[in-house]
Amino acid sequence: MRILSISAQKPDSTGSGVYLTEVVKALAEEGHRQAVVCGVYEEDRIVLPEGTLCYPVYFNSGKLPFPICGMSDEMPYPSTRYCDMTEEMTKAYRQAFTEAVHRAVEELNPDLILCHHLYLLTSIVRREFPDRKIIGFCHNTDLRQMEKNPLWRDEIREQIRKLDRICVPQKPQADRVCGIYGVDPEKICTVGMGYNDRIFRRTGKRDTLIPGEMLGDPAGVTRIVFAGKIAEKKGVMSLIRCLPETGLAPDRIVLDLAGGAGNQEEYQAIRDLAEASPYNIRFPGKMAQPDLAALYNEAQIFVLPSFFDGIPLVVIEALACGDRVVVT
Structure with missing residues (x-):
């Protein structure tokens, strides 16, 4: 055709x-x-x-x-x-x-x-x-x-x-x-949703964990990743604010916020909130799909706390890479 x-x-x-x-x-x-x-x-x-x-x-x-x-x-x-x-x-x-x-x-x-x-x-x-x-x-x-x-x-x-x-x-x-x-x-x-399984797949080891148990790499650090627009509507500010609720010390969490900026003023407010947080919050920016897949494989938890979404591709892609997924 x-x-x-x-x-x-x-x-x-x-x-x-x-x-x-x-x-x-x-x-x-x-x-x-x-x-x-x-x-x-x-x-x-x-x-x-x-x-x-x-x-x-x-x-x-x-x-x-x-x-x-x-x-x-x-x-x-x-x-x-x-x-x-x-x-x-x-x-x-x-x-x-x-x-x-x-x-x-x-x-x-x-x-x-x-x-x-x-x-x-x-x-x-x-x-x-x-x-x-x-x-x-x-x-x-x-x-x-x-x-x-x-x-x-x-x-x-x-x-x-x-x-x-x-x-x-x-x-x-x-x-x-x-x-x-x-x-x-x-x-x-x-029609549901699909993903590219040639890019988004497990490439690292995932330990078997008890439900509810916190995840961590050998150094005891839990790596969390978000992917999408860095914007309040995506729940990014809420995500940053809720990190103390995990009960983990600041040196036990690394949070990567992957994605481009929406509103520049709002983006700066999010950067400022991250700077004021005691946790290690990183902004790798907009990423090519293979790089994003690698980031998912380095993380243990994917979080998408957005207030508006249909069936976001990032959720399926993170699942395919073996992450535990938390969504609204």
């Missing part, structure tokens, strides 16, 4: 970006011809399987003189909130992506179009190509945008209803998609 994947965001850096890239990789291994349309910056390095055509739409450019539009209000890279989009910005966004998608469709002539996020770009693609088979992927953040943001809400709802199929990670999203967009339940497919 010839398959075109589309996202308004980077094909990395976030859960939905990694999801898109891993789907493209899996389809490439099956021998499908593919192309990708995505929103990036000119300095970004786009890594896709060999032979995959790429049609980048550049933000902070002449056509789009503003940062990438993020499905979350705080992204791990400079971004524009959809609620701050003016009519002029929305028009430029629509024109830039419409041109890129038309080029991709003309050159690839796809049998199937996969659109990530049930939001503005997916509605534009559905309207532009009413006769193409289009499947939309819900990533949870799109539902929150629809609930709180009036931007093109009626137009988005109308076009999302016309998608051929909609994939959701789990049943609660299926129920919300029906309620928010008025989609026929027969169009919705619950």
Whole structure:
């Protein structure tokens, strides 16, 4: 088959970006011809399987003189909130992506179009190509945008209803998609979540432990890791504050907070909170997947105390590496 994947965001850096890239990789291994349309910056390095055509739409450019539009209000890279989009910005966004998608469709002539996020770009693609088979992927953040943001809400709802199929990670999203967009339940497919088991796997020894027992390396240090946006909504501040509740001395815990900054002011507040803590809290930054897998294998516990999430890939990836996982 010839398959075109589309996202308004980077094909990395976030859960939905990694999801898109891993789907493209899996389809490439099956021998499908593919192309990708995505929103990036000119300095970004786009890594896709060999032979995959790429049609980048550049933000902070002449056509789009503003940062990438993020499905979350705080992204791990400079971004524009959809609620701050003016009519002029929305028009430029629509024109830039419409041109890129038309080029991709003309050159690839796809049998199937996969659109990530049930939001503005997916509605534009559905309207532009009413006769193409289009499947939309819900990533949870799109539902929150629809609930709180009036931007093109009626137009988005109308076009999302016309998608051929909609994939959701789990049943609660299926129920919300029906309620928010008025989609026929027969169009919705619950697909769960997957991970790259070539990267995320056990490479170190894991001792068998009694349930409830604290973990530790031979030096008696418990290594805890968080991965995601370094932001309050991800529960990072709560995680730092709760370390004394473990009952372990400060020299018995190492906490790695892996990920990029969302809001810079908030990020600095988190850094300040970490500096004031007696515990060893490290900020390794945004990490490539192999490096993140290595960090998981060095740790014993993965913690994701976020206040909003669907089925985060990081949870499954940490489990695959043998970590004990604590989530909200």
